Amino acid sequence: MKTFAFTTLSSSILAALAMSACAQAAPAAKVVATDAWCRPAPAGALAGGCYVTLKAAADDRLVSVETAAADRGEIHTMSMDGGVMRMRKLADGIALPAGTSVALKPGAEHLMIIGPKIALTAGAKVPLVLKFRNAPPVKLDAVVRMPAMPGMAH
Numbered sequence: 001m002k003t004f005a006f007t008t009l010s011s012s013i014l015a016a017l018a019m020s021a022c023a024q025a026a027p028a029a030k031v032v033a034t035d036a037w038c039r040p041a042p043a044g045a046l047a048g049g050c051y052v053t054l055k056a057a058a059d060d061r062l063v064s065v066e067t068a069a070a071d072r073g074e075i076h077t078m079s080m081d082g083g084v085m086r087m088r089k090l091a092d093g094i095a096l097p098a099g100t101s102v103a104l105k106p107g108a109e110h111l112m113i114i115g116p117k118i119a120l121t122a123g124a125k126v127p128l129v130l131k132f133r134n135a136p137p138v139k140l141d142a143v144v145r146m147p148a149m150p151g152m153a154h
């Protein structure tokens, strides 16, 4: 009888230890965002493109983008379709393999802000909130500037 009581007590201590270990689990691995910028757009433009380089510490996924500077944000890709470049929304977002820099850039994956509420002129700041499957959200300001053209560095 004594042995039985001891066993029961031990297993409840173990259960309590296991639960506290769970509660203290390490925070989700982060995603680092660098070089965020948006392309200038003419007044009255219905949408604007924004770009950023993302590097996840652990396998993750960019799942959405939000902005106070537009009606909504979307994640897009561009591809050739019968000789025409077309954009489409990526419902599943963009995969971010651990330790790999993933550059969103003109002509490829990009962020689209739909219905801009601010003028997308050079120097303007577009606040973005990037949301990931696992990592905590990243808030940043993307600066509006002209795209860097290869061979036109100066």
Ligand SMILES: [Cu+2]
Residues within 6 Å of the ligand: 049, 076, 077, 087, 088, 110, 111, 112
């Ligand atoms: Cu787009």
